[in-house]
Amino acid sequence: MAQVLGHLPPVTDPNVLVGFDTSDDAAIYRLSPDLAAVQTVDLFPPVVDDPYHYGAIAAANSLSDVYAMGGRPVTALNIICYPGGSLSMEVLTQILKGSSDKIAEAGVSLVGGHTLEDPEPKYGLCVLGVVHPDKIVTNSGSRPGDLLVLTKPLGIGILTTALKADLLGEDAIARIVEVMERLNREAAEAMVEVGVNACTDITGFGLLGHLYEMAHGSGVCARVYASRVPVLHEVWPLVEERIVPSGTYANMEYLKDNIRWGEGVSKETQIVLCDAQTSGGLLISVSREKCDALLQALESRGVPERAVIGEILDQPSGVILVGS
Ligand code: CO
Ligand code: CO
Ligand code: CO
Numbered sequence: 674m675a676q677v678l679g680h681l682p683p684v685t686d687p688n689v690l691v692g693f694d695t696s697d698d699a700a701i702y703r704l705s706p707d708l709a710a711v712q713t714v715d716l717f718p719p720v721v722d723d724p725y726h727y728g729a730i731a732a733a734n735s736l737s738d739v740y741a742m743g744g745r746p747v748t749a750l751n752i753i754c755y756p757g758g759s760l761s762m763e764v765l766t767q768i769l770k771g772s773s774d775k776i777a778e779a780g781v782s783l784v785g786g787h788t789l790e791d792p793e794p795k796y797g798l799c800v801l802g803v804v805h806p807d808k809i810v811t812n813s814g815s816r817p818g819d820l821l822v823l824t825k826p827l828g829i830g831i832l833t834t835a836l837k838a839d840l841l842g843e844d845a846i847a848r849i850v851e852v853m854e855r856l857n858r859e860a861a862e863a864m865v866e867v868g869v870n871a872c873t874d875i876t877g878f879g880l881l882g883h884l885y886e887m888a889h890g891s892g893v894c895a896r897v898y899a900s901r902v903p904v905l906h907e908v909w910p911l912v913e914e915r916i917v918p919s920g921t922y923a924n925m926e927y928l929k930d931n932i933r934w935g936e937g938v939s940k941e942t943q944i945v946l947c948d949a950q951t952s953g954g955l956l957i958s959v960s961r962e963k964c965d966a967l968l969q970a971l972e973s974r975g976v977p978e979r980a981v982i983g984e985i986l987d988q989p990s991g992v993i994l995v996g997s
Contacts, residue, residue, distance in 0.1 A: 690806060691742070696886045697812045698738040698873055701804065709806045711744035716752045716797025720833045720951050721850060724764045728771030730853040731796045734876070734952035736779050739802035740861035741874040741955055743810035746802040749776055751786025754795040768796055779856055808865060812873040812883075813890030815958040817987035819870055821895065822967060823980050824860040825852055825954025827880055827945055828908035834918045835911050845907045852905070853952040860955045863970035867963050875953030879924045881946050883956055885931055885993055891958075894988035897995050899942045901982045908948075912941045920949035928993075937997040946995065954978065958985060 684692040690709060691701040699713035715735040719727045732749075739746040751772070755765055776783050781800070832849045835841050841849075857874060864872060871891060873883045880902065888895045911917075924947040934943060959967050964981065971979040986994070 690809060691811060695811065695813050695890045698741040699744070699802070701742065701809055703806050707805055709804050709809065711739050711742050711802035711804050713738035714752065714797070714799040716754070716795045717951065718793055718795050720853070721836065721846070724767035725771035726850045726854065728768035728796060729775040730850070730952055732772040732775035732798055733854050733856050735798035735800050736781065737857045737874045737952060739800050740857040741810070741872050742802070742804060743808050743861065743865045743872065744802035744804035746779060746781045746800050748782050748784045748801045750784065750799040752797050752799060753786060753788040754791035754793070755788060756792050756794060757790060760794065772796070772798070775854065775856070779858060810864065810869060810872040812871055812887045814871040815887055815891035815893050815985045816870050816960070817893055817985050818961055819958040819985040820961055820964045820981050821884070821897070821983040821985070822957045822959060822964070823875070823880070823902065823954055823978065823982050824857065824957070824971065824976055825855070825875070825978055826903035826905045827948055827950065827953070828905035829853060829951050829953065830879070830918045830921050830949040831908050831911050831916060831945070832905060833951065835916045838916065840911065840916065848905065848907070857955050859974035860971060860976050863967060863974055863976065864955065864957050864959070867959070867967045867970050869957050869959040869963070869967065871958035872955055874955050875950045877920060877949045879921060879947040879949050880956065881928055881932060881993055882924045885928055885991065887956065887958065888993060889991040892990040894986045894990060894992045894994070895983060896986055897946070897983035897993065899938050899946060899995055899997050901980055902946065903978045903980045904945055908945060909941065912944050917944055918949055921947055924949060931991055931993060933992065933994045935994065935996040938995050
């Protein structure tokens with residue numbers, strides 16, 4: 674993707690505060706000295722069988738990119754690709770019901786959208802958010818000494834792959850739906866209140882892929898302690914059997930020159946740390962002094978996972994050290 678985007682003309686408008694050059698979660702355009710617009714778009718094919726939950730998950734995922742920038746989403750547009758001839762309209766109604774309930778929970782107004790005929794259904798949102806230009810949280814502000822905090826567990830890619838193969842029980846399905854549907858709003862509010870140096874949300878490139886973008890963009894090196902990373906426990910027997918999405922292996926291949934695996938980090942753990950997520954948590958880079966305040970702010974807002982998983986080091990940039 675970076676190669677393709679490299680052929681696009683460079684952005685020259687000084688009001689474009691965040692463009693596509695730093696692989697950030699959303700674009701930001703300054704409208705006035707104290708107001709900027711946050712723009713993002715995301716859509717994907719169904720990740721669960723239930724259309725209502727699929728819609729809710731897609732909405733939470735799309736809204737997340739605004740939260741990851743420290744923004745507040747205000748309006749959303751539906752993007753619907755749908756095989757009207759082969760799937761009933763009741764299924765689409767349920768997808769949109771799940772999405773609109775999630776959008777309402779977020780306090781966002783659904784104001785329009787676009788539909789096209791497509792043999793494979795896909796759904797997502799184009800979201801507009803607002804942020805004060807001084808409060809933007811990019812993915813490229815990490816500083817040596819920062820601690821890294823993660824707000825959702827890993828393993829969604831492996832578990833949704835198992836779901837497609839009919840290998841998941843009802844409890845596991847309910848658990849991954851709950852994790853993916855959960856808004857990153859509370860986590861974002863906590864980080865904005867405390868003031869942090871960098872943030873991104875964990876999606877298709879996995880924890881280490883998104884951390885690599887953060888480290889590379891910030892010109893720093895990161896260290897992760899694998900045993901401190903929250904993982905959905907149902908993942909382990911599946912990864913032993915190599916029930917793993919192809920995107921996860923692609924992430925490992927893409928990152929291989931930039932990760933130094935420590936002794937004792939098993940192959941299974943390496944796979945999980947690169948697992949492609951849908952609607953994952955926020956990865957926050959916060960100064961050591963403010964970390965306790967962030968953890969308290971997350972706890973007081975009921976964010977269930979708030980794990981300190983690593984730190985930023987003053988070493989060659991873009992490298993990720995993984996210890997056990
Ligand atoms: Co993102
Ligand atoms: Co995105
Ligand atoms: Co960000």
